[in-house]
Amino acid sequence: MSPTAKGLILLCRPGFEAECAAEAEAIARHAGLQGRARTAPNAGSVHFVCDELFDWKLVLEATPFSAFVFARQRSVWVDRVADMPQEDRATPLVEAIAALEVQIGRVEVETADTNEAKTLSGFLKRFIPHIERALVSRRILRDKPDLPTLHLFFKDSSQADLGLSRPGDASPWNMGIARLRMPRNAPSRSTLKLAEAFDALMTEEERAQSLKPGLYAVDLGAAPGGWSYQFSERGMHVYAVDNGPLADSLVAAGMVEHVRADGFSWRSPRKQVEWLVCDMVEQPARIAQLVSDWVASGKAKRCIFNLKLPMKKRFEELKRCRQVIDARFKLHGDSYVLRIKHLYHDREEVTAYLAKLPAPPVETPKMSRR
Ligand SMILES: C[S@@+](CC[C@H](N)C(=O)[O-])C[C@H]1O[C@@H](n2cnc3c(N)ncnc32)[C@H](O)[C@@H]1O
Structure with missing residues (x-):
């Protein structure tokens, strides 16, 4: 069985949540999806919550990434793993991913682009390789670039939202952040x-x-x-x-x-x-x-x-x-x-x-x- 969509996970520049939420609701309405966007000021993320249950692929197709202006990244939200115990966070997360029954080609680890979320980076650097190894050994993470991408959006070290997207219909950059090198002779950062x-x-x-x-x-x-x-x-x-x-x-x-x-x-x-x-x-x-x-x-x-x-x-x-x-x-x-x-x-x-x-x-x- 293909996973059902809870909604959408959208990342945006902090301060643009209201625009991102209004846009998500407009795109969903246009696609015939009932639901509501939830966010908080300066959260740097928006969750669109569907009222009805649809297959994740239908929701993905109905909300193409190219339709969004204010979302730097979007994935279809398929599950939430909350209250991961400090002594073993990996097991519940890997089990939740396995329960999706979707083979994936890539894992994108995400947080909001806020100072608070940046404090998670050390933890995620240590934690994620364990998850990836476990997914490879269970043949969930495969070396096939056209398989869906799994997005793991961490609110903090105890809660992760699971999202899915397809290559070519999402930002090519992690969290939609283009880290470009400033050319040496360019006259301005612009x-x-x-x-x-x-x-x-x-x-x-x-x-x-x-x-x-x-x-x-x-x-x-x-x-x-x-x-x-x-x-x-x-x-x-x-x-x-x-x-x-x-x-x-x-x-x-x-x-x-x-x-x-x-x-x-x-x-x-x-x-x-x-x-x-x-x-x-x-x-x-x-x-x-x-x-x-x-x-x-x-x-x-x-x-x-x-x-x-x-x-x-x-x-x-x-x-x-x-x-x-x-x-x-x-x-x-x-x-x-x-x-x-x-x-x-x-x-x-x-x-x-x-x-x-x-x-x-x-x-x-x-x-x-x-
Ligand atoms: C944000 S800056 C441009 C930066 C530039 N793109 C860069 O990469 O260095 C805006 C520029 O628009 C110019 N500008 C504003 N109104 C203008 C107009 N009516 N005609 C020509 N230039 C104008 C300003 O003089 C200013 O240099």
Whole structure:
């Protein structure tokens, strides 16, 4: 028997529980799942609790990871092991995992991203290898990468929630935290945000097509140049639009042209560029309008942009931005792809990828001879 879902385990940036909970309820409602999200301020996690019992695979399919903006990671919650005795925590946990009767390809150990939860890391480093060895010896943990992933979410050293996900439908990073190395010559830490966005929001094929030498990018709100750096490092040409100063090293390398202008009124000298990126601090709906104009009109093939969300009503503001973008594309009946995430390197903002989809081929009627 396949395990039943209790709900969802969602990890988020502490302080964004309300948005993560509202989003989980909206996604569940859309999928026809009744239930309620539970969380606490600054918990760094949200549990969505289903009212009815469904097979875990159905719940997983109904709540794809790509639908979540505010959840850094999500798994289908299948069991809770509470009150693990201090003298032997391993036995009840391994027995609960065995009772799921699911073979797994990987174990992801998780906690909330809070200072309190970080104190668990020493305990988990010692404890988890025992669990993994026991799962291997019982042939539950197998060396098969396409098997489901088991998520062990520890509230403290005595309680763990068991979750399941599938590779390719979850964050590739443990707890959804992209630990990227800061490039030595990058002009700002903001460069990591775009590096994470390339990985989190695009497919391998999209990256291969669009991040290669000789292509052109426009960077609105470029200074001091962390985003432009991501392109110039790949041998791409960049128009870096900002009235503020760019790092000298960036301009000296020769691939970046500094344009001192307003990002809302500047017009590109090229008919079309591969990339528009935009990190200007402005009202989110204004940014949504600007970038969708660029992409819908074909001036840029694709775009990554930041929406700086207000402290209050972030979820509603995001909805408004989606509507702005949708309305712009619907003007000419165009289709588009829009993926949005609250990245690990984002703080009060979210990052989005937008591209126009090619129009379906027009079928020309075949002439038949009479
Ligand atoms: C968050 S910083 C950008 C950081 C940059 N992405 C990096 O990686 O170094 C925002 C920038 O937007 C610029 N900015 C804000 N409004 C602008 C506008 N209307 N036109 C051009 N630049 C603008 C600011 O001058 C500022 O340098």
